[in-house]
Amino acid sequence: MLLPKFAELQNQKGATMNVQHIFRLTPVLLIVAVAQLAYAQVPRSQEATFVESYSPTEVTLKAKGIGPDVDAAERDARKCAVYFLLYSANDAIIQTPAEKEAFKAIEAEFFTDANIDNYITYMSNTILSRVRMQDGNVKVEKLIRVNREKLKEDLVSRGVIAGTKDLAAIAGNPFIMVLPEVPKGQSPIAALQRDPNIKKGAEVIESYLTARRYEVRVPEQKDALNDLVSAKKTVVGIQDDIAYKLALSIGADIYISYNIQVEQGTVGKRAVVGCRAYETTTARLLGTETGYSPERVGVPDAALIEEAMNFAIDRVLSRINAYWKDDIATGRQYKVIFRITGRFDNPDELTDALEDVLKEVTTKRKNNITTKETSDWILWQNSYESERDFFKAMSKAFESNKDIKKLGAKLKRINVNRKLMLLEITNA
Incomplete structure (x- = not known):
């Protein structure tokens, strides 16, 4: 009688251990099942x-x-x-x-x-x-x-990536200027007004960007360019590039230049376009792409240009987005040119004091060039909502700096916009 009882107890113990083992395995099995389900949803091919x-x-x-x-x-x-x-x-x-x-x-x-x-x-x-x-x-x-x-x-709605509005709320909407490439010394605005194919290229880019809620401007007034050249021709530190000058003058964050060719192929005509995006304050190339349309018979040039330009601008846009995200991390960027017109016994003391002032109001600084007449900077800041507030803070820090007071220097504003500040340092 003892043997059956012992066997029964052993069976009960084994059953209990099996149940416990199953319970211990259940979470593991669930994790494996969920992982397999997730893996099954991802495409098997990634080509x-x-x-x-x-x-x-x-x-x-x-x-x-x-x-x-x-x-x-x-x-x-x-x-x-x-x-x-x-x-x-x-x-x-x-x-x-x-x-x-x-x-x-x-x-x-x-x-x-x-x-x-x-x-x-x-x-x-x-x-x-x-x-x-x-x-x-x-x-x-x-x-x-x-x-x-x-x-x-x-x-965006699921919170995976930031939307255009979210980025704009943090860094401000990027302002993009669009102009055709022209030989040095020639006016891109004149080319826009003269050549319908060049005009079409600007329209395609403008449409593409505005559909994505970017602020875009294609300057078409010669007066804007003439005023800029006359106002800044004496200032050291601005490149001899009309598109670059225009972008700075209207406060563009980025400027896009492009070129267009419509050529005869084997069976029909095709368009070839080049598209480049530059960071305005530094003139740094952000991205460049070439777009091609298929060869087509009896199709207007405008349609070919639109096909080719859509291909190119779509890829350049990703570089613009990367620039925009960088702006959030480092702050808004400005090109600031100090024109030194005052007489100072020790110019080095002035530039050292100026750098101390800039450290107070910026998150990052880069000095492009400094001479006796000019100090050219790229500045980043994220503490002030507008360029006006930024200039006020800079001016206040300048006036309160003890070394600046000792030198008898004074800061004056010549021109200030979203990306460019032209300032003058004179004797007090």
């Missing part, structure tokens, strides 16, 4: 190439997909197209580590077939390529069009 900017909101891609059959592979290709725009494109939507971390939290639900369908506006019926892989899966390539702007808007 895609950019084809064209179809419109200001849509881009066309060649995307490959992998699956057990053609239907599954095509669904994977749709996911791949979206994944490419998010992570792999030259102008990837998700860029910073913080944005990548935020997206990981929603990645599984984002890559469901139902959600991806919200962004696909077109997929060709034609299969560009199809191969049977060694593991038995099928890989196909399709032409797919994605609404990139809707994709960005949804990520």
Whole structure:
């Protein structure tokens, strides 16, 4: 009788241990299951190439997909197209580590077939390529069009990336000027008024940027240029570049220059455009792209230019966004030129005192050149909402500096706008 009782107790103990073991394994199994589910949603293929900017909101891609059959592979290709725009494109939507971390939290639900369908506006019926892989899966390539702007808007609403309004609230809306490239000494404004193809190029860029809520200006008044040249021709430190001078004069954060060629190809005409974005205060090149239209027969030049320009400006825009995000970290940027007209026994003491003043009111400083007549600076600040407030703070710090008082120097304003300050240091 003891043996059956002992066996019964052992069975009960074993059952209890099995239940406990199952409970211990359950969280692990759940984690594995969730991880497998998340992995299953991400595209198996990540091979895609950019084809064209179809419109200001849509881009066309060649995307490959992998699956057990053609239907599954095509669904994977749709996911791949979206994944490419998010992570792999030259102008990837998700860029910073913080944005990548935020997206990981929603990645599984984002890559469901139902959600991806919200962004696909077109997929060709034609299969560009199809191969049977060694593991038995099928890989196909399709032409797919994605609404990139809707994709960005949804990520903004989910808090993954900052929207244009959010960035504008922090750093201010970037002001962009658009002008054609012309030979040195010639007027870009005259070229805009004279050549309809050049005018069309400016219109395409302006339309593309305003659709994304950037502030854009294409200067068309000769008076603005004439006034600028006459007002600043005596100031050292401003380059002999009309586009650069215009951008500074109107307070543009960025200026975009472009060139256009319409040429005869094998079967028809095509347009080739070059597009460059510069940081106004430093004239630093932010990005450059070349766009091509397909060769077409009997198509107006304007249509070819629009196709080519959409391709180029779409890629340059990502460089502009990167510049904008940098502005948030370091503050608004200004080119400040101090014109020294006063007589000072020791110029070095003056420049040392000036640097002490600038340290008080800026987050970052870069001295381009300093001579007896001129001190040229790039300044960053994030404490003052307007250039007017910034100048007031600088002027106050200048007046209260003990070394400045000892030297008997006084700061005067010649011209101040969003990006350029022309100031004069005189004897008090």
